[in-house]
Amino acid sequence: MTLTEKKKVVVGMSGGVDSSMAAALLKEEGYEVIGITLQTMPSGGPDDVGGCCSITAIDDARRVAHQLGIPHYVLNFRTIFDENVIDYFTNAYLSGETPNPCTMCNRVVRWGEFLRKARALGADYLATGHYAKVLQDPQSGRCFLSRPTDTWKDQTYMLYNLTQDQLKHTLFPLADYKKEHIREMAAERGLLRVSRKPDSQEICFIPDDDYVSFIRERSPEKIKPGNFVDRQGNILGRHQGLINYTVGQRKGLGVTFGKPMFVLGFNVEGNEVILGEDQEVYAHTLLATDLNWIAIPGVEGPLTVQAKIRYKAPLAEAKIIPLKDSETLPGAIGPVVRVEFTTPQRAITPGQAVVFYQGELVVGGGKIIT
Numbered sequence: 001m002t003l004t005e006k007k008k009v010v011v012g013m014s015g016g017v018d019s020s021m022a023a024a025l026l027k028e029e030g031y032e033v034i035g036i037t038l039q040t041m042p043s044g045g046p047d048d049v050g051g052c053c054s055i056t057a058i059d060d061a062r063r064v065a066h067q068l069g070i071p072h073y074v075l076n077f078r079t080i081f082d083e084n085v086i087d088y089f090t091n092a093y094l095s096g097e098t099p100n101p102c103t104m105c106n107r108v109v110r111w112g113e114f115l116r117k118a119r120a121l122g123a124d125y126l127a128t129g130h131y132a133k134v135l136q137d138p139q140s141g142r143c144f145l146s147r148p149t150d151t152w153k154d155q156t157y158m159l160y161n162l163t164q165d166q167l168k169h170t171l172f173p174l175a176d177y178k179k180e181h182i183r184e185m186a187a188e189r190g191l192l193r194v195s196r197k198p199d200s201q202e203i204c205f206i207p208d209d210d211y212v213s214f215i216r217e218r219s220p221e222k223i224k225p226g227n228f229v230d231r232q233g234n235i236l237g238r239h240q241g242l243i244n245y246t247v248g249q250r251k252g253l254g255v256t257f258g259k260p261m262f263v264l265g266f267n268v269e270g271n272e273v274i275l276g277e278d279q280e281v282y283a284h285t286l287l288a289t290d291l292n293w294i295a296i297p298g299v300e301g302p303l304t305v306q307a308k309i310r311y312k313a314p315l316a317e318a319k320i321i322p323l324k325d326s327e328t329l330p331g332a333i334g335p336v337v338r339v340e341f342t343t344p345q346r347a348i349t350p351g352q353a354v355v356f357y358q359g360e361l362v363v364g365g366g367k368i369i370t
Ligand SMILES: Nc1ncnc2c1ncn2[C@@H]1O[C@H](COP(=O)(O)OP(=O)(O)OP(=O)(O)O)[C@@H](O)[C@H]1O
Pocket: 011, 012, 013, 014, 015, 016, 017, 018, 019, 020, 022, 036, 037, 038, 039, 040, 052, 053, 127, 128, 129, 130, 199, 200, 204
């Protein structure tokens, strides 16, 4: 593509192969590219856990930018990340939910403050190395979020929260590539170090995915042992604090019950973990709130979709049913929808996102309440 007027784009550079190649591809397409790395490690936290914003990651991003001949800046986003992502993450676990920190980071940090900063720098777009695709209807101007070519790496689940205005100013240069190809292309361009880097860990700010130690360090007083109970409230044993458990978990309960028992949910007020047998972990319906619609303006009546209840869950046939006057339901953030699945889903987990698809397009999504 030749751009008559060079469009300016800020690329979020994490020091990994994906964002490095995003920057390289845009440069090759003729954009004026600025690389920016957000420093998001919690204040007082370890300086380098090898995550996306560690010191080595910043160095890697800087080196790639230098090789590509683009400017590179580091922005201090510690406070905004701490207050919006880490606090949310910790509080969600402490209130019996399983949080989705990447979704929150995308919404508040990357496409919130970061996009605002990029626009203030005169950029037309923010680009990242996410595997996702943005399409725009030339007639209506409506933007759509679509699954990428590499369906295994598909990150649309984490991006369901983006608004029309944010999507309008977003580029995903890896939309049409497979990850293996991206690594090869990075090596061909002499970006050897990043071409060999392993994929990023699950939660970028938590070393070894040990979230329990992370939360314990921040809020030790809030983690108290309590009772395992069945649905009827009968005491089955003692647990080590709610944050140690997630819905559907069987292993690591630390007590033997004579038959396999699974976490069904939490009674946060009573500091209880509710256990049950395998079949009780399955459910046909969920309630979701804090909704965002992308492909459509909203739902008025029942809508048939495919839905995903966690990042790596398979798509499942479902019907969305908007609930009337639902804003006052417990846990509601705005309207609530009921999602009815054709086949029961295992371990529907409050706090996780449910994302709706039709074909390749993301219809929208929300946060699971129950
Ligand atoms: N600290 C950061 N500063 C700027 N942009 C970031 C940062 N962390 C992540 N991003 C952007 O968000 C995208 C998705 O982040 P994610 O953590 O999923 O990394 P990834 O898919 O492994 O990508 P990469 O290989 O670039 O690290 C990255 O490709 C990058 O564009």
